[in-house]
Amino acid sequence: MNINAKAYRLGDLNNETKFIIKTVGIDAPDMLPDDVPDGTEVALVDRNENQQSMENLNKMRITHVIDHHKLNDLKTYDPIYCTNFAIDQKMTFLLTSAILSDTLHFRSPATTTDDRNILKYLIPLDKIDNITSYANSMFEVKSGLTGFSTRQILLLDYKQYTFNNQTWGIGTGETCSMNKILERNDELLKEMNEEKKRFTRNFIFNY
Numbered sequence: 087m088n089i090n091a092k093a094y095r096l097g098d099l100n101n102e103t104k105f106i107i108k109t110v111g112i113d114a115p116d117m118l119p120d121d122v123p124d125g126t127e128v129a130l131v132d133r134n135e136n137q138q139s140m141e142n143l144n145k146m147r148i149t150h151v152i153d154h155h156k157l158n159d160l161k162t163y164d165p166i167y168c169t170n171f172a173i174d175q176k177m178t179f180l181l182t183s184a185i186l187s188d189t190l191h192f193r194s195p196a197t198t199t200d201d202r203n204i205l206k207y208l209i210p211l212d213k214i215d216n217i218t219s220y221a222n223s224m225f226e227v228k229s230g231l232t233g234f235s236t237r238q239i240l241l242l243d244y245k246q247y248t249f250n251n252q253t254w255g256i257g258t259g260e261t262c263s264m265n266k267i268l269e270r271n272d273e274l275l276k277e278m279n280e281e282k283k284r285f286t287r288n289f290i291f292n293y
Contacts (some may be wrong), residue, residue, distance in 0.1 A: 088176075089129075091140060092115075092116075092122060093115040093131075094115050094116055094117065094118035094119075095114070095115045095116070095117055095118065096118055096139070096140065097117075098238070099114060100228060101227045101228055101229075101230050102187060102224050102225070102227055102228035105185045105227040105228075106180065106229075107188070109179075110176050110183075111176070111178060111181050112176060112180075112283075113133070115192060118140060121144070122140065122142070122263045124145040124146070125145070125146070126146050126147065127146070127148075127149045128140075128143075128147065128148055128149070129145045129148075129149060129150035129151070129152065130148060130150070130151045130153065130160075131149070131152045131153070132152070132153055132154070132155075132156065133153060134151050134153050134155060134157055134158065134160045135158045135159055135160070136159050136160075137245075137246050138246075141194055144161070147163065147164065148160070148162045148166065149164065149166065150166060150271045152280060154188070159187065171210075175211065175212065175213060176229045178211040178212040179212045179214065179231060181204075181208055181212075182205060182209070182212045182214060182217075183224065185204060185205050185208075186205075186220070186221045187199055187224060187228075189201050190225070190260075191217075191218070191221040191225075194280055205217075225260075225262050226262060228260060228261070228262075229260075229261040229262040229266075231261065231266060231267070236270060236273040236274055236276075236277045237277050237281075239267075239270070239274065240257050240258055240259075240274060240277050240278060240281060241256075241257065243247075243257060243258040243259070243260070244255065244256070244257035244258075245257075246250070246285075246287075253285075253286070253287050254287065255281065255282070255285070255287045256276060256277075285291075
């Protein structure tokens with residue numbers, strides 16, 4: 087896109103993301119620093135809500151949004167432009183991985199026709215020999231929770247929402263080994279209660 091930009095992450099990488107980055111052969115993004123100056127131009131990727139982004143997002147100048155979620159409380163002071171750009175083999179590999187992950191290889195009820203059509207377009211370009219085998223490898227790695235604290239498991243895919251003046255915390259844990267999660271059920275319930283008290287949530291769900 088001919089834009090001088092640097093990618094940052096907002097938190098720790100999960101095992102699936104580490105696996106994809108290693109497979110593609112690229113470096114993991116640095117953690118976003120705490121001292122980003124007000125007015126810095128930023129592009130949001132895979133998120134657009136204030137509560138899911140950097141703490142002082144409302145003081146930044148948002149120039150691009152690359153996302154597939156509904157627009158919520160995002161406000162910009164300038165027009166946001168969309169454009170087409172050329173992608174190389176590593177980028178197609180990453181895009182393929184993103185679609186496989188987010189749709190659970192089309193097993194998710196949120197899968198769209200666009201997801202299927204785009205993946206069909208990417209497959210000849212990404213040079214992945216066996217998509218099903220690669221997807222299964224991704225999910226197997228993601229299921230491995232060894233070394234994760236109970237709090238880390240709770241917050242792997244955790245979002246905060248407000249309904250009727252009540253604050254809800256909703257987390258999602260994806261695993262191919264449900265028994266490993268159930269073995270830590272008591273730990274998770276304890277951590278959920280502590281998280282609820284820590285941030286005065288009305289409700290916390292994890293599924």
